[in-house]
Amino acid sequence: MTETANLVNTLVKKYGNKRESLLPILEGIYEKEHFLSDEAMIEVAKKLDISSADVYGVATFYSFLDTVPRGKYVIRVCKTIVCDMKNKKEIVSTIENLLKIKVGETTLNRKFSLLYTNCLGWCHKGPAMLINDDVYYDLTPEKVTNIIAEYKNK
Amino acid sequence: MGEHRLKRVGLILEEYSPEKYKVLASVMKRSNKEIIQDLIDSGLKGRGGAGFLTGLKWKLAAEQEADQKYVICNADEGEPGTFKDRAILSEVPRKVLSGMGICAKVIGATKGFIYLRGEYKYLVPQLQKEIDEFHVHAEILGLNFKIEIFLGSGAYVCGEETALLNSMEGKRGEPRNKPPFPTENGYLGKPTVVNNVETLVSAMLVCKIGHEEFKKLGIQDSHGSKLFSVSGDTPKPGIYDLEFGLPLDEFVKEFGDGDTKAVQVGGASGFCVPRKKFSQTTIGYQGGLTGDNLPTGGSMMIFNSSRSMYNVLRNYLEFFEEESCGQCTPCRVGIQQLTRGIEAVKKGEKPPEYLQTLLKLTETMKITAKCGLGQSVANSFSSIVENFREEMIY
Numbered sequence: 160m161t162e163t164a165n166l167v168n169t170l171v172k173k174y175g176n177k178r179e180s181l182l183p184i185l186e187g188i189y190e191k192e193h194f195l196s197d198e199a200m201i202e203v204a205k206k207l208d209i210s211s212a213d214v215y216g217v218a219t220f221y222s223f224l225d226t227v228p229r230g231k232y233v234i235r236v237c238k239t240i241v242c243d244m245k246n247k248k249e250i251v252s253t254i255e256n257l258l259k260i261k262v263g264e265t266t267l268n269r270k271f272s273l274l275y276t277n278c279l280g281w282c283h284k285g286p287a288m289l290i291n292d293d294v295y296y297d298l299t300p301e302k303v304t305n306i307i308a309e310y311k312n313k
Numbered sequence: 314m315g316e317h318r319l320k321r322v323g324l325i326l327e328e329y330s331p332e333k334y335k336v337l338a339s340v341m342k343r344s345n346k347e348i349i350q351d352l353i354d355s356g357l358k359g360r361g362g363a364g365f366l367t368g369l370k371w372k373l374a375a376e377q378e379a380d381q382k383y384v385i386c387n388a389d390e391g392e393p394g395t396f397k398d399r400a401i402l403s404e405v406p407r408k409v410l411s412g413m414g415i416c417a418k419v420i421g422a423t424k425g426f427i428y429l430r431g432e433y434k435y436l437v438p439q440l441q442k443e444i445d446e447f448h449v450h451a452e453i454l455g456l457n458f459k460i461e462i463f464l465g466s467g468a469y470v471c472g473e474e475t476a477l478l479n480s481m482e483g484k485r486g487e488p489r490n491k492p493p494f495p496t497e498n499g500y501l502g503k504p505t506v507v508n509n510v511e512t513l514v515s516a517m518l519v520c521k522i523g524h525e526e527f528k529k530l531g532i533q534d535s536h537g538s539k540l541f542s543v544s545g546d547t548p549k550p551g552i553y554d555l556e557f558g559l560p561l562d563e564f565v566k567e568f569g570d571g572d573t574k575a576v577q578v579g580g581a582s583g584f585c586v587p588r589k590k591f592s593q594t595t596i597g598y599q600g601g602l603t604g605d606n607l608p609t610g611g612s613m614m615i616f617n618s619s620r621s622m623y624n625v626l627r628n629y630l631e632f633f634e635e636e637s638c639g640q641c642t643p644c645r646v647g648i649q650q651l652t653r654g655i656e657a658v659k660k661g662e663k664p665p666e667y668l669q670t671l672l673k674l675t676e677t678m679k680i681t682a683k684c685g686l687g688q689s690v691a692n693s694f695s696s697i698v699e700n701f702r703e704e705m706i707y
Contacts, residue, residue, distance in 0.1 A: 179501070181483030186431075186466060207483075220485040220638075223431045223467035239393045240581070240628045241544045241614060277469060277632055279432050280396040282542065282614070283550035292434040 166191055167202040176207050181217055185224055193229045193269075200226075222276065230265045232310050235276035235289045242278075242285035250286050251275075253300040257307050271310070320556040322530065322538035324522075325514055326404055334450045336521045337411045341454050345375060345419045352516060355524035356536040361387060361472070361509030362579065362610040363685065367516055370506055373496040374420040377504035382422040384413050384458075385500065385507045389430045389477060391469040392580035393632060394612030397540035398510040400552045402429075402436055405514070410447040410460065412513030415520055416506055417458040425460040426500075428477050431467045469636035473684050474507040476638065487640045488684035511540055511611075532558030535597030539611055545577075546570050546617035561586060561594035564613070572617040575700070580612035581629040582689035585622070587700040622701040623659060627652070629693050637686060644687025647678040651694060658705060665706045668698055 160168075170187040174180035181203070188199050195218045204211035218224045236242075236251050251273070255261055258271050265272040281287035284296035288303075295306055340348060352368030359365045374382060386409060390398040401409060413425050427444075429436065444460050451458055463481055465471050471480045475489035478500050499505025508516070515537055519527050530537050535557040544550045547568045565573050577585050578596060586594050616625065630652045639645045654671045657663040675691035682688045698705055 178483040179481060182466060182480065183464070186464060216485055217483065220487075221431075221466035221468050222635075238628075239632055240577075240625060241394060243624075243628055244545065244616075244620065276432075276467065277635060278391060278393040278395075280390055280399050280430075282394050282396060282544035283552070285544070289432065294432075294435060 161198070163188075163192065163196065163199050164202050167199060167206060171203075171206045178207060178209065181207060181209075181214070182221075185214075185218055189224055193231060193233070193272075194225045194227060196226075196228075228265065228269070230270050230272040232270060232290050232313075233272045233274060235274050235279075236262075237277070237279040237281070237285065237287045238275040239278035239282075241282035242287055245285040247286040249300055250288065250298050250303050253303050254307060257304060271307075320559070322554045322556055324518055324538055325408075325511065325540055325554050326400065326552070329405065329407060333407065334411055334414075334447070334454070336517055337414045337450070337456070338454055340415050340520050341418060341456065348415070348419050348520065349375065351524045352519055355519040355527045356534070357512070357515055357519055357527070358535070359509055360511035360515060360539060360611070362392065362582075367508065367512055370496055370508070371416060371419050371516075373494070374422075374504045374506045377420075377497060379504050381424070381501075381503045382420055383500045383503060383505040384416045384420070384422045384425040385474075385477070385481075385505060386413055386425070386427040386513055387472060387474065387477060387507050387509050388427050388433065389465050389469075389472040390433075390510070391430060391472050391636075392582065392610050392612050393629070394542055394544055394577065394580045394614040395610050396542045396544075397552050397611055399433055399436070400540070401510050401514060402433070402440060406440055406443045407447070408514045408517055409510055410443060412508075412515075412517040413460060414447070414451055414456055414458055415517060416508065416513065418456055420504070420506055422506070423457050423459070425458060426463045426481065427460065428463050428465060428471070428481065430465045430471075434464060437462060437464070468638075469632075470638045470684070470686055473686065476684070477507060478505065485638070487638045488686075490683070509610075530556050532595070532597055541611045541613050543568050543613045543615070545615035546573065546620070547615045557597045559596050560592070561596065562591040564596070565591055565615070568613070569615055570617055572619075573615055574618045574620065575616045575622065577612070577614040577616070577625075577693070579692070580610060580614070581632055581693055582685070583610075583612065584692050585625075585696040585700065590700075622697050622704045623655070626655065626694065626697045626705075630655070630690075633686065633690050641681075641683040641687060643678045643681040644683070644690070647674055647682070647687065648690060650674060651690070655698075655705060665702075668702065668705060672698060 170184045174183045200214045201211045204214045281296045286298045287296040357367045468486045470476045471486040473488045476486040480486040495505045634648045637644045675694045679691040
């Protein structure tokens with residue numbers, strides 16, 4: 160059995176094979192593989208006895224589930240109004256320069272992806288961003304440079 | 314209105330009493346009918362934005378005959394400018410669980426969920442610990458009710474209760490037709506109460522202090538206090554527990570930076586109030602500003618005169634365009650057309666009068682879109698275009 164099939168198996172065992180388990184299972188795959196591959200989605204469809212088109216439909220609905228490969232660390236910078244006003248552009252260009260990628264891209268070593276996201280709920284401390292599940296706020300170019308350096312060494 | 318002053322309350326985020334789940338314990342001894350009546354008398358309305366009467370929602374679910382009922386705490390806080398639910402969940406989660414427990418007893422539910430937005434995933438370990446402790450207390454009190462966390466995955470529209478239910482059922486987070494309402498046909502077809510985080514805390518507070526005390530706060534039709542998330546051009550961004558009925562000019566005096574040009578009340582789906590209307594505006598469910606069933610989730614974004622309202626509106630529209638579930642045409646296509654329309658007017662490709670056509674389009678969206686998302690785009694669009702028309706053109 161492939162690694163992906165094994166992972167799907169484990170997740171189905173943990174959350175069950177009902178339709179209600181679909182989102183937790185997809186979230187579990189994303190956490191390990193950093194995207195939802197065709198193989199993973201087909202495997203989930205088989206286990207839950209639903210159409211793979213249904214799985215794809217759900218996977219593509221949610222902005223935190225990607226069907227294209229992402230880096231180990233997904234950076235999501237908030238671009239909604241208050242973070243926009245608090246100069247999120249400066250934060251994004253700092254990260255772009257540090258990682259030599261543009262928004263929407265992934266570094267060649269598959270370590271980082273840089274994306275925009277909608278309101279993170281840290282408007283009072285903007286600009287804010289998520290790296291995987293961890294939140295960083297009150298960002299400045301210096302602060303973000305230190306954070307990225309830390310992740311580069313992880 | 315004149316006698317109303319900005320009054321800080323502090324009930325919601327107030328520290329716990331030393332004895333854990335004391336309110337829940339006292340509620341267990343009361344009859345369900347009495348609790349529902351207390352809630353209805355308190356006039357408590359949903360704190361997530363729509364403002365439905367909480368007591369009535371619970372009553373409708375309690376009256377249903379079913380082998381299984383559910384209580385869902387809606388923690389899919391995604392409205393731009395809102396961050397109070399996160400504060401409640403990280404600072405006083407026990408009050409939320411207590412509110413869920415009371416609801417479970419009243420409607421007869423044995424299972425509950427906290428639908429937590431994916432952006433707040435880092436709260437899970439701490440919240441789970443609190444839930445485990447809740448289960449121990451509930452068992453001692455003889456309440457058969459288990460709570461689980463369900464994680465969202467980045468979709469604003471899932472804050473709409475029927476989209477939330479679809480999401481939990483493993484489907485695309487697309488809103489359902491109403492009726493049937495969730496109190497009758499909710500999660501997996503069973504009667505379900507979906508309440509915002511703050512609503513559950515407020516319901517618990519009504520049980521704690523009684524409806525008379527609760528009603529003393531606020532104004533007619535808008536009782537109690539509410540958490541306001543304050544951000545933007547302000548020296549004091551943060552979360553404030555304020556009494557309903559606060560006059561906007563008082564608010565601006567307290568929180569503005571001295572150069573406030575407009576306040577966005579209720580987030581991107583709310584209304585933009587220009588300086589000249591501050592003195593006529595009061596924050597509550599009724600009144601000219603936020604009439605019944607319009608968002609009053611507590612988002613207050615302050616803009617000073619350095620901000621271009623065209624850019625603000627453009628940012629909102631981009632947000633809605635990405636977050637629209639795409640299910641119904643008025644919302645999916647309407648938002649795209651609004652975006653293109655204001656861009657064309659700005660570039661001079663369309664005459665300024667074209668803004669009237671766009672305003673008409675928002676009216677159509679208001680009556681034809683399936684859910685609150687598409688319907689409420691009109692709020693910010695018309696309030697910005699009408700009050701800052703010259704900024705849209707030049």
